[in-house]
Amino acid sequence: MHVPDGFINAPVSATAGLISVGSLWVSTKASNKFLGDKFIAIAGMMSALIFVLQMINFPIGAGTSGHLLGGALAVIILGPSLGIVCVSIVVIIQALIFADGGLSALGINILNISIVTGLIGWFIINTWKKIFGEKNFSLILGSFVAGMLSVVMSSVAFVIEYALGGTVSVAIGSVFIAMVTSHFLIGIGEGLITAFILNLFLKVRSDLVFISINKESRHKTIHLKRILIFLSLSLVLLVPFASTSPDGLESIAKEFSFDNSENTAILLEDYSMPLISNNFISIILSTILGVSILVVLINLYLNLTRKNP
């Protein structure tokens, strides 16, 4: 799972590094706010433990075995910000001292292994808690789903980075199928182990589990929303490196010859602003515009549907 040097090209690895530094900064600030000075000791201990838990191999079947990634588990037990910090520290230690994963790919590894798994796992367990209630059984089922999907989404994130800046010209479809099917199997094992660990935790020390003691989930979700907005804005930097060939929908449209785009006037055709000649800047500007329109729409929707007390 750890990407070595020379697999992803320079611009994409640099951008992934920027994204991970930014989100690490945000989550350090947030966890400092709710734990204070104590944060240092507990975060260090927990990342040592997650390092050791990653050495547990569980059999998947057919003679292969996978090991825990721990992103979803850390987020469920320690909360989103502290969990992301702990897993990222583990990745940094592995790269610097145990030669696992390349130095130039450190940003990509942090993004895939800690940030994507953490955010996806937190999102799933939080929505699960809202839909199915706070009983222990529903939390355990939710943690199984969160653990499984976080591993699968982390492999999907790798495939996206590969598609944007892979140095190898193997077809993306075959890479996608190989990565996602193998990580689906690993994800089932990860989900099971996450669910069992949470099960014992809820029986023995339910006061330590973040997801079950966290009553004001509204406050925390706003924080999550900020992180998501930051991530999407920083993904903007990646867009100009994307492939210029038409995407799937457009190519299907061309094949069946209902591509009528010459007749319709669109303001932002092919993601570029009018009146700006520089390709790079215009693409970035139009993406920022799109993201901010989305954010405004989502906020409007949330405001309209909010019940007045």
Place this chain on the structure above:
Amino acid sequence: MSNKHSSPNLNTASYLIDVEPVEKIISVLVLSLSLAFNDIRNTFTFTTILFCIMCFVYVSIPSIKFLIGRMYVIIPFILFSLFLPFLSKSGSIIYEYKNISIYQGGLFEMSNILLKSTAGVAMAVALSSTTSQFDIIKGLERLKFPKIFVSILSFALRYISVYISEFQRIRLSMKSRGFNNKGLSDSRSLAYAGSAMLIRGFERGEKVYSSMIARGFDGNLFINKKKWNKSKLLYFLCSVALITNIISLSL
């Protein structure tokens, strides 16, 4: 479970063992980044940087056997890259036998990934065989890393060995009760062992924090008094790598 993570052994006979950790970290960064972000078709630059990396690795490791023994992490990627000439379809066909054909682009990509990933891992092994874990952290502190990160890193490193030995103890007791790790149904006992460790770790963290407060912890962890040497070799290697990079950029 492998025991290799727990004992990164130092090569005390090396010339680089007394050199300041900051210099070693910076030179590893410069060399591996300049190799990873270079194109393999730039033959002159690529071979020069590769030669610099080989010099660095040769000075710091005790034997080739040691290096190969610690490079086990990239075995899956090496296997993947050996299949590339058959999978990747770019460039012209070099060799054809019945249905199997080897493409030029595929060969380039194979050597690209093979050389870059092995060089990167070899650099990291060389760094960790001449610098102890806590010296690396001291180096990071002198490089003005954020204070919070340095302290978390040092805590994590200090407790990794503690938890590894505790985990081995737990596994031994599980084995003596007749546990064998075979099917998915056994993952339950593994998970219970893991969660027992997590609970103990959290409680231990709280205790350690209160004892730190009792001794007057104010956020500073290191007092560095050791005298370090400076190395001309590292300056030379870094400057060669940088100069070749600049030349290849300006051409």
